Amino acid sequence: MVVVKEFQVDSVLYPRTWYNTLPLLSAVLFHPARARAMGVNLLAANTHNTSMHMTGPVWDMVLQEVQCFIWSLLYDSKTHSVLQYSLDFSMTTTQFLAYAAISVFCVLKVNSLDTFIAAVYEHAVRLPDDPLTLVSPEEALAFMNRNIDVLEGAITLAANQGAHIIVTPEDGIYGYNFSRESIYPYLEDIPDPQVNWIPCNNPNRFGYNPVQERLSCLAKNNSIYVVANIGDKKSCNASEPQCPPDGRYQYNTNVVFDSQGKLVARYHKQNLFMGEDQFNAPKEPEMVTFNTTFGKFGIFTCFDILFHDPAVALVKDLHVDTILFPTAWMNVLPHLSAVEFHSAWAMGMGVNFLASNLHNPSNRMTGSGIYAPDFPRAFHYDMKTPEGKLIISTLDSHPSHSIVNWSSYASSIHAFPTGNQEFKGTVFFDEFTFVELTEIAGNYTVCQKELCCHLSYEMSEKRSDEVYALGAFDGLHVVEGRYYLQICTLLKCETTDLHTCGGSVDTASTRFESFSLSGTFGTQYVFPEVLLSDVQLAPKEFQVSSDGRLFSLKPTSGPLLTVTLFGRVYEKDLASNGSPDLSTYSVKIIVTF
Template sequence: QYNLFVGEDHFDYPKEPEAVTFETPFGKFGIFTCFDMLFYEPAVVLVSKMQVDTVLFPTAWMNFLPFLTAIEFHSAWAMGMRVNVLAANTHNTSIEMTGSGIYAPAGARTYSYNMATEDGHLLIAELDAHPRLSPATPPAVSWNSYALTVERSSQNDHEFTGIIFEDPFTFRELTKPGGNLTVCQKDLCCHLDYKMAEKRDDEVYVLGVFDGLHVVEGQYYLQICSLLKCPSTNLSTCGEPVETAQTKFEMFSLSGTFGTSYVFPEVLYSGVQLAPGEFQVLADGRLINRNTTSKPVLTVTLFGRSYEKD
């Protein structure tokens, strides 16, 4: 591990990051560990410069809702980087560690999330050995193409600030059962088109944006657009963790004026469940649901990293 997490400072790490790869008849593999996934070295280098097909990823990953649960972020990283990720997480529910998976660029092939027991779980799935060459892999994305064509409205009614993992997000409440919303912070504007199956009185959703340097338990620059459920109808709770929801969306389309090409698309359903095959990213940067009404939504997020601003 090159990027040590809080409390790991009794370990040493190499002065220069070492990219570890090996070749097999079924593709080129790369290895990095845990917190490395949030940084450029060695994770992005292995994919973009060394062209690995599959990442082997051992981790002891604590789950942080709404954006950084293991299954959610690891599957999003596979999709955003267009590689396979084999993520083997420690299972220790007392410290929020659960969630392993076999992730392809088009979505999770299989995964396990279990906070109920301490039982381990063996995961087996088939993957394309060379995902970049596979017709199943989505095309490369120009993340801001669509968002830059949307008129930036001057309306900022219903805007308020909320905190997620110590970062100040700008939020707008989804007050209607459907429509479109824009919310901006600094250089990042997030656009959402949506239609709820029904607008419930007991659940509140917001569109949130953050464009800034995250400095808690590590320092990394984020650009995030997110549709998320608030834990209660009290807007001051928006951004706090919530694990269950009842509101389904007939359609959603989320995009942002990202200044980075490293964006990781996340969709998390009620019960902290993934949605493989139920959403896609278009070449113009829109994260949309596919054809069917969604299951109840916790969050639909575009998690962007501006590595050069760290």
């Protein structure tokens, strides 16, 4: 100020290291205002350090328009990070009132994207020869880097195709089937994202974390958000009541690095699957979200999807647009194959859903996809080849979703008269009530407890070598977890023997001209599934009406495996007394969900 007033200068040269502070003291707001108030040209050059908010704009906001002195912008069209701007000082100082107080002089507009390009990678993970063998940290890192080498290729390819974000699978960096002790060398200390850390720029700030450093650099160098699953370790006092005897917590953890390599999200898996004894569950469910220029994101892992927290809470309470879902999912037909259930969850909850699964056909692990509320955008299911698969598609940043009253239609009609006798069948250890579809077309009703399921259908032909049935289940599932289900399902039986109805079937020959399925559900959380032969989805071939009917829009493009309304009654999960006796079940599960 003294230089301008005393010496009557026309221009000020102003190198600076400026820390942006909104709302009044960001560089592009305050410095032009100061120039105008003082009546001088101001040539301001700032240090570019986004981890310290040292740049023209703040964070990854985009300067779409600055009405005043900004003459031009240079920015990356994919990441929307401003790289350079210049100021037009064509006006002379005589055009200004000296020392004028300017409180508001221009408007910054944040540019948000209506759509974005998403990528998921189904990874054929390299597994340790013996996951129970103890290895050194150096050996563990060398092993993990071999998997990250593969992920790097997928990340680079996705970025080159314009993807804004990529999701990689649960256990995709080190594998699975570890003990608590044998997983330890693979773990890193993952800080809270509030620390504002770019590991690629400052790798040793929180100790030795080479995996986080490499993931951060992959995100930064490719200008893409990277979602990965690694292990977190946190020390605790062994004398504390909840501290494990070995004095540490170990967490199955998702991390997200933004397009500048910054750690923006960390999620500890809440609902551990049976066999995940190497990890601890957090004391309380973590609701992890982050915002981008292409929507609000939430994240959870695998078995979490079957429970209210954090999955449902992220959508209903925190209003995320897109779910990120690393998973190690083993397909369980007829209702819990990966592409089938994950796409149904997206439709039922009204959100985008990015599901990245491991690829290990010998363990029935396959099925990844990019799902929108209206229909799947892209998916992959492959039990025949050993290779991984990169999937890329475009999604709406803020998807719309219609409200459905899932019991409205079914509760308003009378039960269809059914002359066929009901029978029992088992679906994934749950006893369903079934009725056989004996005609090429018809209307059927079947009930169990409070749930009645209504079906109207027409087959293309009634084959003598295939049997279809309508089933209902209203009860607590108690095998690999405890969760209350209400399910209406039209499915193909394994054979013509009715006792096989409900078993795992992946091929069929019968196409349907039409179907309409509804039920008297006691929950608003119902997930609509339509699965065709060879475990294929049926995009744009069906929809859900506002009164709760799942109906076909056209004849099925392939033979039908199942049409299902999969309902979850979360408040009844703890309704049954005591714990189930799992010894009565013969369950062969290596790793699922």
